Amino acid sequence: MRIAVVAPPWISVPPAGYGGIEWVVSLLVEELVRRAHDVTLFASGGSQTKAELISVFDDPPTSRMHENVADARHAAEVVRVIQERAGTDRAFDVVHDHSACIMLAAAPLLPVPLVHTLHGAFTEEMRNLYRQVAHAATFVAISETQRAGMPELPVRAIVPNSVDADAFTFAKAKQDYLLCLGRVSRPKGQDVAIEVAQRAGMPLVLAGKVDPGDDTAYFDREILPYVDGQQIRFEGEVPDERKRELMAGARAMLFPIRWPEPFGLVMVEAMASGTPVIATRQGAVPEVVRDGVTGFIVEKSEDMPAALQRLDEIDPAACRNEAEKRFSPAVMADGYERIYEAVVMRRGG
Ligand code: UDP
Numbered sequence: 001m002r003i004a005v006v007a008p009p010w011i012s013v014p015p016a017g018y019g020g021i022e023w024v025v026s027l028l029v030e031e032l033v034r035r036a037h038d039v040t041l042f043a044s045g046g047s048q049t050k051a052e053l054i055s056v057f058d059d060p061p062t063s064r065m066h067e068n069v070a071d072a073r074h075a076a077e078v079v080r081v082i083q084e085r086a087g088t089d090r091a092f093d094v095v096h097d098h099s100a101c102i103m104l105a106a107a108p109l110l111p112v113p114l115v116h117t118l119h120g121a122f123t124e125e126m127r128n129l130y131r132q133v134a135h136a137a138t139f140v141a142i143s144e145t146q147r148a149g150m151p152e153l154p155v156r157a158i159v160p161n162s163v164d165a166d167a168f169t170f171a172k173a174k175q176d177y178l179l180c181l182g183r184v185s186r187p188k189g190q191d192v193a194i195e196v197a198q199r200a201g202m203p204l205v206l207a208g209k210v211d212p213g214d215d216t217a218y219f220d221r222e223i224l225p226y227v228d229g230q231q232i233r234f235e236g237e238v239p240d241e242r243k244r245e246l247m248a249g250a251r252a253m254l255f256p257i258r259w260p261e262p263f264g265l266v267m268v269e270a271m272a273s274g275t276p277v278i279a280t281r282q283g284a285v286p287e288v289v290r291d292g293v294t295g296f297i298v299e300k301s302e303d304m305p306a307a308l309q310r311l312d313e314i315d316p317a318a319c320r321n322e323a324e325k326r327f328s329p330a331v332m333a334d335g336y337e338r339i340y341e342a343v344v345m346r347r348g349g
Contacts, residue, residue: 001340004082004095004112005029006103007043009057009074010065014048017237018183018209020265021119024161024332025098031333040092042078054081066100075102079110086111094340097137101129108136113343115140115336117159121262122149138343140336143284146262156342159335160287161263165324168272171248172316177203178308179250179275181243182266184210184219187259189280191222192301194232196254200305203230204254205246209237247273252311255279256301264288271295272323274316278307288327294319 005028011019014026025043029051032039039051044060047053056077061070078095085091097103097116107114115138120126130139130153139155141147147155178200180193190206197204206227210219227234238246247253253270261283268288270277277295279285291297295314296307325331 001093001344002038002040002091003032003340004040004042004078004092005032005051006075006078006095006097006099007041007047008099009044009070010060010062011044012046012048012060013041013043017239020161020263021098023163023265024119027162027164027329028096028332028336031329032336035333035337040081042074042081044074054078071099071102075099075106078103079106082110082112093344096336096340101126104129104133104137107133110136113138113347115156115339115343117142118146118155119262121260122146127153138339140339142263143287145260145284145287149260149262156339157335159332159339160327161265161268162327162329162332163265163268163272163323164329165272165320165327167244168269168323169244169248170272170274170316170320172274174251174275174316175249177205177250178252178254179205179207179246179270180254180256181205181207181238181246182255183215184208184223185215186218186222187257187261189256189258189301191218192256192258192280192304193254194223194226196256196301196304196308197232198226200308202251202308203233205233205235205250207235207238207243207246243269244273247275250275252295252308253277254304255285256304257282257285259283261285267295268323268327271319271327274320276311276314276316276319278304280304290322294322 007013007025011022013022015022029041033050041049041051045055045058064070092112095112095114117140141155141158182188226232263284267277271294277289281297289295
């Protein structure tokens with residue numbers, strides 16, 4: 001099958017640091033290439049792939065994230081190539097879009113079916129856009145929770161995100177610290193992680209990027225005053241290698257979210273490292289963590305210190321096994337292949 005995969009332009013694929021969508025796109029594209037599909041990846045320069053790479057930006061415009069003109073330039077190049085190849089022996093069979101929304105605007109005019117993965121949280125304006133183009137795109141959700149965010153949207157299937165477990169370090173022996181890794185933001189609850197670590201009397205390593213604006217204000221007010229370099233350490237956005245080391249060594253990964261997280265890739269990354277996840281029952285958490293097997297799901301964050309007392313009940317090998325079995329790139333590619341086949345058949349391709 002000839003497949004065009006559209007990544008967001010802001011970060012290269014795979015990412016060097018932060019970038020959940022970019023990891024998912026990378027793992028999917030490489031798996032599709034391995035399965036002998038003819039794949040073209042639209043992503044910014046610096047991306048590494050065995051697929052054909054088409055970039056309008058030589059370097060990802062990270063500092064201009066979500067700027068309309070940059071997004072439009074990326075999409076314009078995708079549309080140009082799709083149109084140029086239409087009707088030739090290089091015509092795409094399907095376009096798989098992972099960008100936020102701009103490709104959806106073009107969907108009704110494209111000569112090729114468009115599959116759109118819903119990666120982010122719903123806003124009222126996004127719901128309005130989905131309604132406007134629902135007839136022209138095939139939507140895929142990454143969790144049941146996400147689908148439930150807009151039940152009236154015809155979602156073709158749920159395809160969970162994946163992680164390359166082999167790229168993580170599996171460690172049975174753990175060190176004496178808790179980890180909370182992810183974008184620093186109030187909905188992710190790093191302030192709660194600090195409180196939990198203090199109550200449990202355990203060291204905590206916080207790692208993650210802090211975006212300007214609300215996230216920086218949150219960091220300055222609710223995180224930084226508690227960072228003492230001893231019990232509470234903050235490492236900022238860590239490179240991949242450090243991330244793997246931190247995940248493998250942690251006694252547990254804290255995931256004290258206070259929003260309906262659509263997936264939460266870091267939970268699977270921890271599992272791949274043999275590290276249990278202690279998470280609040282929010283969003284996709286119950287779809288990712290198996291309570292009592294790969295970690296503990298608590299009803300409220302006050303229950304986290306008690307869950308930490310029970311970490312010995314969790315077998316690191318079971319965590320790893322779950323990441324490998326349920327969240328592998330192969331499982332994800334199976335899911336998407338089925339969708340591509342269905343949309344191509346419907347078009348009579
Ligand atoms: N991540 C990272 N460095 C950071 C913060 C996050 O490498 O400073 C990675 C993290 O390991 C995961 C991805 O970025 O692979 C974030 O994905 P997730 O679904 O957990 O969160 P979100 O997309 O909501 O930020």
